[in-house]
Every structure is written in C-alpha cells, then in structure tokens.
Amino acid sequence: MYPRPLLLACVLVALLAAVPLFFVVGYTISVGWSEAWRLLVRPRVGELLVNTTELVAGGMASSAVLGTAAAWLVERTDLPGRRVWHVLLAAPLAVPAFVVSFGWVSLTSAAQGYPGALLIVTLAYYPLVYLPVGAALRGLDPALEESARSLGLGPWRTFARVVLPQLRPALLGGALLVGLHLLAEFGALQMLRFPTFTTAIYDQYRSSFNSAAANMLAGVLVLYCGVLVVAELGLRGRHRYARLGPGSSRPAVPARLGWFAVPALAGLGAVVLLALGIPLASIVRWLVVGTSTAFPAADLATATVTAAGLGLAGALTTVVLALPVAWLAVRHPGRIGTLLERSTYTANALPGIVVALALVTVSLRVLPAVYQTTALLIAAYSIMFLPRATVALRAAVAQAPPVLDDVARALGLRPARVWWRVTLPLIAPGVGAGAILVFLAVVTELTATLLLSPTGTRTLATEFWSNTNDIDYGAAAPYAGLMVLLSAPATFLLTRSARRGP
Amino acid sequence: MGRVGRALAVLVTAGLVGGLSACGGDDGPTLTLYNAQHRDLMEVLLDAFTEETGIKVEMRSGGDAELANQLVQEGDSSPADVFATENSPAMTLVERAGGFSPLDRATLDQVPDQYVPSSGAWTGFAARSTVFIYNREQVTEDELPASITDLSGPQWQGRVGVAAGGADFQAIVSAVLAVEGEDATADWLAGLKRNAKIYDNNIAALRAVNAGEVPAAVIYHYYWYQDQAESGEISRNVDLHYFKNQDAGAFLSVSGVGVVAASDHQPEAQRLVSFLTSEAGQRALVDSGALEYPVSGQVTANPALPPLADLDAPDIDISTLNGPRVIELMRQADLL
Numbered sequence: 001m002y003p004r005p006l007l008l009a010c011v012l013v014a015l016l017a018a019v020p021l022f023f024v025v026g027y028t029i030s031v032g033w034s035e036a037w038r039l040l041v042r043p044r045v046g047e048l049l050v051n052t053t054e055l056v057a058g059g060m061a062s063s064a065v066l067g068t069a070a071a072w073l074v075e076r077t078d079l080p081g082r083r084v085w086h087v088l089l090a091a092p093l094a095v096p097a098f099v100v101s102f103g104w105v106s107l108t109s110a111a112q113g114y115p116g117a118l119l120i121v122t123l124a125y126y127p128l129v130y131l132p133v134g135a136a137l138r139g140l141d142p143a144l145e146e147s148a149r150s151l152g153l154g155p156w157r158t159f160a161r162v163v164l165p166q167l168r169p170a171l172l173g174g175a176l177l178v179g180l181h182l183l184a185e186f187g188a189l190q191m192l193r194f195p196t197f198t199t200a201i202y203d204q205y206r207s208s209f210n211s212a213a214a215n216m217l218a219g220v221l222v223l224y225c226g227v228l229v230v231a232e233l234g235l236r237g238r239h240r241y242a243r244l245g246p247g248s249s250r251p252a253v254p255a256r257l258g259w260f261a262v263p264a265l266a267g268l269g270a271v272v273l274l275a276l277g278i279p280l281a282s283i284v285r286w287l288v289v290g291t292s293t294a295f296p297a298a299d300l301a302t303a304t305v306t307a308a309g310l311g312l313a314g315a316l317t318t319v320v321l322a323l324p325v326a327w328l329a330v331r332h333p334g335r336i337g338t339l340l341e342r343s344t345y346t347a348n349a350l351p352g353i354v355v356a357l358a359l360v361t362v363s364l365r366v367l368p369a370v371y372q373t374t375a376l377l378i379a380a381y382s383i384m385f386l387p388r389a390t391v392a393l394r395a396a397v398a399q400a401p402p403v404l405d406d407v408a409r410a411l412g413l414r415p416a417r418v419w420w421r422v423t424l425p426l427i428a429p430g431v432g433a434g435a436i437l438v439f440l441a442v443v444t445e446l447t448a449t450l451l452l453s454p455t456g457t458r459t460l461a462t463e464f465w466s467n468t469n470d471i472d473y474g475a476a477a478p479y480a481g482l483m484v485l486l487s488a489p490a491t492f493l494l495t496r497s498a499r500r501g502p
Numbered sequence: 503m504g505r506v507g508r509a510l511a512v513l514v515t516a517g518l519v520g521g522l523s524a525c526g527g528d529d530g531p532t533l534t535l536y537n538a539q540h541r542d543l544m545e546v547l548l549d550a551f552t553e554e555t556g557i558k559v560e561m562r563s564g565g566d567a568e569l570a571n572q573l574v575q576e577g578d579s580s581p582a583d584v585f586a587t588e589n590s591p592a593m594t595l596v597e598r599a600g601g602f603s604p605l606d607r608a609t610l611d612q613v614p615d616q617y618v619p620s621s622g623a624w625t626g627f628a629a630r631s632t633v634f635i636y637n638r639e640q641v642t643e644d645e646l647p648a649s650i651t652d653l654s655g656p657q658w659q660g661r662v663g664v665a666a667g668g669a670d671f672q673a674i675v676s677a678v679l680a681v682e683g684e685d686a687t688a689d690w691l692a693g694l695k696r697n698a699k700i701y702d703n704n705i706a707a708l709r710a711v712n713a714g715e716v717p718a719a720v721i722y723h724y725y726w727y728q729d730q731a732e733s734g735e736i737s738r739n740v741d742l743h744y745f746k747n748q749d750a751g752a753f754l755s756v757s758g759v760g761v762v763a764a765s766d767h768q769p770e771a772q773r774l775v776s777f778l779t780s781e782a783g784q785r786a787l788v789d790s791g792a793l794e795y796p797v798s799g800q801v802t803a804n805p806a807l808p809p810l811a812d813l814d815a816p817d818i819d820i821s822t823l824n825g826p827r828v829i830e831l832m833r834q835a836d837l838l
Contacts, residue, residue: 209572456561
C-alpha cells in the first residue's frame with residue numbers, strides 16, 4: 001500500500017525531527033528518578049509554571065478575541081478602507097516579537113512584567129488568528145446566517161450560535177499556533193523580564209551549557225505542548241465543516257456598522273498603532289538618536305546577506321524534507337502516514353536552545369565533521385520549522401487531484417515528467433507559502449543560530465540581540481529595521497495568498 | 503505557475519551562493535578564540551595582536567560558563583585554540599577537565615602571582631572590582647551596607663537588583679562562598695531570593711537603578727565608569743559604594759585566558775596569550791576605553807579609576823573559586 005522509497009524518506013525525516021525529543025527523554029532517563037524529582041519539584045519550577053500558564057492562556061485568549069473581532073470587521077462589515085485595513089492588520093507578522101518588545105522596552109521600562117508581556121505578545125501574535133479566521137469568514141456560506149436571522153435570531157446570537165461554531169477550526173488552530181509560539185518564545189520575554197520555562201532554560205544554559213536542569217525543564221515544555229495539541233484536537237471535535245449540497249455560495253452582504261463604524265475604526269487604528277506604529281517609530285527614533293554610534297554599513301550588509309542566505313537555504317531544505325511527509329499523509333492516508341506526520345511536530349514545542357544543544361551533543365558524538373557547519377545549522381532550522389512547511393504543503397497536496405497525474409501518465413508522460421509538469425505546478429502555491437513561513441522564522445531565529453553557526457557568523461538576529469543586551473539601542477536599531485525590511489515582502493506575499501484563499 | 507518556477511530557481515541559486523560564500527580561502531593558520539569577554543574590547547586587542555604578528559583570529563562569542571562547558575563537552579574535537587573569559591571560575595572549570603595546555607614560562611612571568619593559578623594552566627589578563635551601586639535619590643549614605651552579606655536583611659526587601667543568570671554575579675557568589683563558607687552562603691542566597699529583583703545583566707541593572715526602578719544593585723565597576731565616560735545616560739543618578747575591608751563584596755574578579763589543549767595551532771595560540779599579558783597587550787587594554795584593570799605591573803590603570811590598592815579586596819586563591827558549586831547553591835535557592 002505504501003511506496004517503499006516514499007515511506008523510507010518519511011521515516012528518515014521523522015527520525016531527524018525527533019532527535020531533540022529523543023535527547024531530552026534520554027537525558028531525563030539517564031538523570032534518574034530521584035534527581036529528576038529534586039530538579040522538578042521545587043518552588044522555582046512552580047513560579048515558571050504559573051508564569052508560563054498565565055502568559056499562554058492570556059495570550060491565546062486575547063489573540064483569539066482581537067484576531068476574530070478584526071477579521072469580522074474587515075470581512076463582514078461595510079467598514080471604510082477594508083483592503084487597507086487587511087494589509088495593515090496582517091503586517092505585524094513582519095515585525096518579530098523581540099523587535100516589538102525592543103520597541104516598547106527601549107521607550108519605557110513600564111512595559112516589563114506580566115501586563116506588558118501580555119500586551120506585547122498579543123500585538124505580535126494576533127495575526128496568527130486574524131489570518132485563518134478571516135479566510136474562514138470569506139469561505140462561509142452566508143445562507144446559514146440568513147436562515148438563522150429569518151428564524152428570529154438577533155445579530156449577536158446569530159454570530160454566537162451560527163458563525164462562531166463554523167469558525168472553530170480556524171480559531172482553535174490559530175490560537176494553538178499562538179500558544180505553541182508563546183511556549184518557545186525567548187527574546188521578547190527575556191527583554192521584558194518575564195521568566196517562563198524557555199527563558200529559564202536559557203539561564204540554565206548560560207550557567208552550565210547542557211545540564212540536567214535545563215533538560216528537565218525542556219521535558220516539562222514537551223508535556224505542556226502535548227496538552228495544548230490534545231486539547232485543541234478535543235475542542236475541534238469531529239464535526240463536518242464543508243457545505244452540503246449543490247450550488248455555490250455568494251459573497252455575504254456586509255453588515256452595516258452605521259455609527260458603530262467610529263469606535264470600530266478607532267479600535268483597529270489603536271491596534272495598528274500599538275503593534276506596528278510604536279515598534280517602527282521606536283526603530284526610527286533610535287536610528288536618529290543613535291547616530292553617535294557609527295553606522296557600520298559593511299557589518300549591516302554582511303549580516304543581511306547571511307540572514308537572507310540562511311533563510312533561503314533553510315526554507316528550501318525544509319520544504320524538500322516536508323514534501324514526502326505531506327504527500328504520504330494525504331495520498332496514502334492511514335495510521336503510519338498520520339503517525340509520521342505528527343511526529344514531525346514534536347520539535348515545535350522545544351525552544352531553539354534545546355534543539356541546538358541536542359544537535360551539539362549528537363554531532364560531537366556521531367559526526368564531528370558537521371559540528372559548527374552551516375549544514376548542521378540548516379538541519380536545526382529544518383527540525384524546528386518543519387511543521388510550518390508540512391501544514392502548508394498538506395493543504396496544497398490535498399487540493400491537487402490525483403486524477404490529473406493519472407491522465408498525464410495515460411497520455412504518455414514518464415513519472416518524473418508528470419511530477420515536474422503536472423504535480424509541481426499544482427502544489428506550487430503551497431510550496432511557496434511553506435517556504436515563506438520557514439524563511440520568516442529563520443531570519444529572526446536567535447538561540448540555535450548563536451550556538452550552531454560556524455564561528456564568525458553574524459546574522460541580523462544575533463547582532464540585534466548582542467546590541468540589545470548591551471542596552472545599546474542605537475546600534476541595535478538598524479538590525480531591527482533590516483529584519484523588518486527583509487520580512488516585509490515575504491509577509492505581503494503570504495497575506496495576498498491568504499486573501500485569495502485556499 | 504511559470505513565475506513560481508522562476509522564483510524557485512532564484513531561491514536555489516541564492517541558497518547555493520549564500521552557502522558557498524560562507525567558505526573562503528585562507529593563508530596561514532587562523533586562530534579560533536572562544537571569547538566570553540566583551541566583544542568590543544576583544545576586537546581592539548585582537549586587531550593589535552594581528553598587526554603585531556600577522557596571525558588572524560576568529561571569535562566565537564558567548565558567556566563564561568556556557569563556553570567553558572561547551573569546551574569541556576567538545577573535548578578533543580574542540581575547534582577552539584584559545585579561551586578567554588570575564589571571570590576565573592569558568593577557567594578553573596576547563597582546567598579541572600584537563601582542557602588547557604600549560605602556558606609558556608615567559609608568559610607566566612609577565613603576570614603577578616596573585617592573577618595566576620598555581621598550576622600555570624592559564625593566566626589572568628584583566629581584573630574588575632565588585633561594587634554596590636545606588637540611586638542617590640532613593641538610598642541615603644547612612645543606609646549603605648557595610649558588607650555584601652547585609653543585602654539578605656529585611657531592610658533590602660525589593661530594593662536590590664542582581665543579574666543572577668550571568669557569570670559576573672555568579673563569580674561574586676563564588677567569592678562569598680570562598681570567604682563566608684557554604685552554610686552562610688546558602689542563607690545569604692535565600693535572603694537574596696526574597697529581596698532581589700532579577701535583571702538580565704549588569705547593564706540592565708545599572709539602567710534600572712538609574713531610572714529608579716530599583717534603588718540599588720551589585721555589579722562590576724567598569725559599567726558605571728564606561729557610561730560616565732560616554733554619556734552618563736544610564737548612570738547619571740547613580741553613585742558607587744565600594745565595600746573594601748576585605749569583604750567578600752570587595753571581590754576583585756580576574757578575567758582569564760588560556761591555550762586549549764585540543765588546539766592544532768599551539769605555538770600561535772601561545773603567542774596570543776603571551777601578547778594579551780605583555781606590556782603592549784596590557785596597554786591596548788587600558789587604551790581601549792574598557793576601563794577594566796590591567797594585571798601587568800608595568801602598565802597603570804586608567805586614572806579615572808580608584809587605585810586597586812585602595813579597594814582592599816579579600817585575599818582569595820583564584821583556583822579555589824568553585825563555579826559549579828555556586829550554580830548548585832543558586833538552584834537550591836531557586837535563583838536559577
């Protein structure tokens with residue numbers, strides 16, 4: 001039932017992706033029960049658990065509310081300037097969380113602590129809810145709502161009882177993404193002095209490189225991620241969300257806001273101002289103020305080229321690795337395919353530092369030749385960002401009808417030519433979206449890059465971080481600005497493809 | 503679809519070019535320095551070294567403890583030739599794992615005994631003093647603590663900042679451990695857990711004291727002097743208080759440098775360590791504006807700094823500072 005080479009490729013990818021998990025689990029076992037208990041059951045871990053939970057729960061909830069409200073206003077109302085709002089509301093995706101954090105912290109230390117952390121992660125991550133919910137609203141058949149209205153439900157109850165349940169997969173999926181990002185978020189929270197498991201793991205690493213204490217904390221994170229994923233699957237349920245019956249849906253009639261448009265515009269304006277305006281204004285301000293620090297054009301250029309090169313290489317490699325996994329899961333559905341696909345998600349919950357430490361140990365013991373090479377760094381990126389590519393590719397492969405391949409074969413094309421001339425063009429949008437998602441992540445990746453890159457490598461993220469650590473905001477600002485500039489075109493392409501819908 | 507194909511082709515080409523440009527040709531050995539010292543300072547010193555010897559050096563930056571433990575984990579496969587730190591406990595950690603080659607006699611002779619471990623496995627090349635900083639609006643002079651151990655008392659609850667996760671503060675804890683013993687240190691750390699606000703590093707703590715977020719902090723002296731020399735932007739409202747009297751809080755921390763045993767370029771690596779401790783290297787250190795103390799008797803420190811003799815640091819054998827034990831005690835106190 002399964003083609004051998006495909007299965008083999010998938011097993012290899014899954015094994016690669018699971019290296020960090022094996023490492024954490026192996027370390028936990030080797031430490032022994034009593035030592036593990038001593039390291040885990042202590043007040044510090046309790047504090048971290050509370051902080052992490054508050055942040056994840058608060059961040060998911062506020063992103064869900066903000067993302068859904070913004071999506072409804074843009075997709076379903078007669079709000080003035082909806083196209084512009086769509087671009088502006090998706091644009092914070094191009095501003096990495098630690099740059100948003102930098103923008104606020106360098107202006108006021110009041111941003112530190114839980115309220116600031118919650119605000120900043122919400123501003124940085126709500127587009128992860130906004131985009132899928134917006135797409136779902138566009139795809140929703142308005143006939144359902146109209147029926148509900150004609151049967152006597154008011155507009156609010158229609159939204160709560162008809163629209164919201166239909167949005168469940170998009171909303172939960174987006175919120176899950178926010179939660180997973182928050183579990184692994186490091187730079188933004190470190191700057192805000194809000195300790196979570198991931199920042200504590202980094203402190204352990206700073207104090208003792210690869211230690212039992214760090215790996216125990218990583219183990220807790222893995223469990224935490226497991227809880228989130230299972231909860232999302234459970235809440236999503238087993239409902240059908242596709243339309244039944246023939247015919248096609250027409251665009252929804254936009255709700256008339258009337259005077260309500262004023263507060264709506266003010267609200268969206270405030271979101272864009274806080275999420276985009278403050279960080280960008282802060283960067284510009286430091287660029288101007290920081291002119292006393294020399295503007296190192298050569299260093300900036302090198303760091304930009306390095307970041308872009310790593311981003312491209314990482315995106316390409318990850319997409320190539322994700323392709324067989326997505327293909328197997330869609331075209332040969334079954335337990336093995338699902339298992340292999342899901343196993344590539346495991347590393348997603350692990351912070352970059354944990355993935356990097358695992359690869360350091362494994363490469364030193366097994367393959368010293370790749371230690372501190374670009375190849376190993378790219379492997380780390382692939383492990384960390386494989387799920388982004390897999391998700392995008394899965395959707396694309398699912399929409400490419402297998403019958404077209406058969407037709408091409410019947411018309412006399414060889415399998416390789418079929419793949420090149422028929423299949424690849426069909427899944428190209430998914431390939432592109434996956435590659436863009438990975439590119440964005442690599443360009444702003446910090447901790448794995450610091451630990452694994454060849455000596456002397458400097459990327460935008462590492463230089464930004466090093467200057468921010470020295471509170472040299474003027475010197476950090478150009479690197480922050482370049483990260484945004486490098487991410488902006490990719491983000492724009494992504495929002496356009498999201499707008500066109502799947 | 504054609505456009506996507508072309509975009510993919512561009513992606514591939516750019517990826518290849520980016521990958522290739524990472525490998526360059528080289529002439530003569532290029533040393534790899536695992537550097538935990540401030541990067542700006544080390545760049546100045548390395549430029550002077552390359553100018554004098556023609557030997558190029560690449561830097562891999564990180565913190566004391568992480569790079570030390572990384573070196574130990576790398577063992578014989580380490581790509582590093584030389585290791586330099588901000589504080590000596592990380593040097594001792596590598597030394598105990600057998601990670602250093604013995605230094606040339608001539609190099610050791612350049613440095614006074616107090617900055618060199620008896621083994622001669624590495625040497626100090628710079629020194630920094632612990633200092634108590636306070637916001638002069640929020641702390642009066644008669645409130646100033648006589649000893650660093652006073653900071654665990656109730657009068658400092660929520661009023662003192664430390665960078666607990668950083669190697670600098672951990673070195674200071676190692677001095678408290680050496681002077682006061684294990685039980686007193688554990689009690690003191692428990693008090694700090696109650697009292698202290700945790701900052702990411704010394705600069706962040708200095709900035710916070712200046713801004714009035716926290717009235718006082720324990721850091722190293724040169725952060726304050728550097729900022730005073732530049733703009734005073736994050737130290738304007740901050741005064742210094744040296745503990746002196748051989749208090750553990752008067753600890754003088756030694757930045758170390760040594761030749762990695764796994765290095766394939768032993769002679770060149772020895773030359774780098776020799777240069778850093780030579781008169782020329784020490785002068786470059788003083789001239790760099792880093793405002794750390796030189797260790798060589800032939801070079802005097804920047805006149806803006808108080809003379810080392812006035813600071814009355816405790817007499818601690820640097821080989822006894824125990825980094826891993828400090829980490830364990832700080833974990834037990836839930837500071838890590």
